[in-house]
Amino acid sequence: MSLYQLQKFLYQLNRDPAVRTLYGDDPAAALSRYELTPEERQAIEAGDVGLLYVLGVNGQILMHFAGWLGIPWFDYLQRMREGVRIHGPVRAGVYAMTGGGQSFTAGGGQQQDQQQ
C-alpha cells in the first residue's frame, strides 16, 4: 500500500496540466514516476473511483479526479458506494462511509440520484 504516492499522482494530475498531458499521451510513463502497487495502478488506469475511494484517497483529491473523468455528481457518489460494496470499508484516511450507503440528498436531488 502506497497511499501517499497514489494521492501524490492524483494531486499532481489535478493541479498540473503537464502531468495531464503526459498521462494522456503515455499513461505508463506518467505512472512510472510513482511507487504504486499493481492494485493502485490498475484503479487509476481503469478510472475506478470506487476502488480509489476504498483505498483511502482523500475526497478533496478524488472529487477532482472524478470531475476530470467527466463523472456526473450523483454517479460519483454511487460509484463510491459501489466501491465499498465490492471492496469493503475504506481502508485509510478520514473519508469513510458512515451512512450505510444511503443517500442524504433527498429533497435536493433525490430524483436524479435514483436515476443512477
Place this chain on the structure above:
Amino acid sequence: MTLCYSGIVSHAPGITGRADLVQNTSVRDALYAAFARQRAEIEASKPDVLLLIAAEHFANFFMNNMPSFCIGTGESHTGPIEDPVWLKIPARRIAGAPELAGCLVRSIMQSVDMAYAEEWQCNHGLMVPLHFLDPDNRLPLIPMNINCQGPPLAPLHRVWAFGEAIREAVDQVPERIAVLGTGGISHWPATPDSGKINEAWDREFLGRLFTQDKKALLSYSDEDTYRDAGQGGFEIRTLIAAAAVAGTPGRLQFYTAELPIFAVGCAIGRFWV
C-alpha cells in the same frame, strides 16, 4: 481599530456548481439573499481589503509540505482551480495586497509560526464566498489558510491563538480590513454521505461561536468532531479563528440544513465589531 467587519460564511462547491439540482429553490434563494445582505454589510463597512480565513483543500499544498497556517502575500491570486464550468464560477485574477500582507505576517509571527506563499491559487473555499461577496472583483484579497484536510491538524487552542494574532496585527495597520472565516460546520463532503448534516450539532456550535464561549469552542476533540460532524467538521477551525479575531459576540443571521445537495449546512453571521 481597523477591523471594519468580522463574520463567517459557508462555502461548498455545490452552492454554485449544483444550484440547478436544487429542488427546494425557495430555501436556496433565501440563502442567496442572505449572501447579498452580507455583501451589503461588508460594503457598508468600507473595507480596503478582504481577509478570508479558509480551508484550501489541496489547492496549493500537498502532504509533501503542509503548513498549519499560511498567508498569501502575492501581488495577485488566481481561481478557481476547479473547472469553471463545473463550479459555475468564471476564472478571474484577484488583486492581492502584498505590502499589507507582509506587515500582517511579520506581526503574526511574533506569536504564531506562520508560513507564507507568494503564489496562491483559489479553490471553491475562496471562490464561492468571493462570487457572492465581491462579484465585481473590486476588493484586494489576503487569503489565509488553516490546514483542515490533511491530518495532523493544528489543535484548536493554537487556532484561537492564531486568530488573536491576526487581530493584533490588524489593529496595528491603518487599512480597513474585513475578516471572514469560511468553512463548513458538520458535513461529509466527497463521501457517499454527501448531504448528511447534523443540524443539532451545528446549532450548538454556532451558539457557542456567537457567544464567544471560548472554553466550549476549544473543547471539541478531533475524534468527537469526526464522529458527530464528519471530516468536513474539521473546518470549524476557520470559524473559531474568526471568532478569536473578533473577540466579541455576534449573531447568526442565516442557517439552513435543508439544502443537502450543497453538502453542508449553510451559515452566515457576523460579530459585533
